[in-house]
Amino acid sequence: MHEFLQEAMKLLQRYKLFVKKKYSKEESQSILCKLELYRSLPRDAAGLYRLVTRVTDYLTVETAEFERVRFSGRLKMLNEMRGLLELYRLENNRLFHAPQLASSALVKAIQLMTVPTAKQTSEVASQLKECALKIVQYGVEEQRESFWNALIKQVEHNETFFFPIMAYYKRCLAKQVSNLKACPRVAAELEI
Secondary structure (H helix, E strand, O other): OHHHHHHHHHHHHHHHHHHHHHOOHHHHHHHHHHOOOOOOOOOOHHHHHHHHHHHHHHHHHHHHHOOOOOOOOHHHHHHHHHHHHHHEEEEOOEEEEHHHHHHHHHHHHHHHHOOOHHHOOHHHHHHHHHHHHHHHHHOOHHHHHHHHHHHHHHHHHOHHHHHHHHHHHHHHHHHOHHHHHHOHHHHHHHOO
16 A cells, blocks of 8 residues: 555645645635645545545536636646546555455456356355456456456356356446446447
8 A cells, every 4th residue: 555655645745736836825725724635644545545535526526617727737636636546445444456456356256267066156156246246346447358258258168157147247337337438348248
């Protein structure tokens, strides 16, 4: 999480500097107070994540409200913050790198897919569904497609066991429309 801490602090410091340069003293103090950026930045990952989220939400609203740009880097900074938030997730005050979590789920799923047919139990199916959900929620296009391709191969060998898992994966993807856009091949096969 060291990378997140460094990047988040750098982005927040840059944003503070932009606000101080481009707004009047009163406006900048008001904005920084509203966003709780007027004091030193938190040193913990959860606090920084929440602060980056707050600033991103503020920039999103501010950018939507004003057609004229008060400083040239607003949209670029907003996109950088969104990119950072896409890579990391905060759950139960614990920060984790989303694609790494999806990679772990993908490796586990592939291992589970290779168990002998005699050992393909409902417990294994349940674990595969958990992996599918993590891959949908946290994975990038390549990870989602790798899981999809592995499922297709397994369905050819044991349709009875793997087809319900494939159907579950499709439902998970359908619920998360943004992931469908990020995984066009699967979306096309779902005909959405």
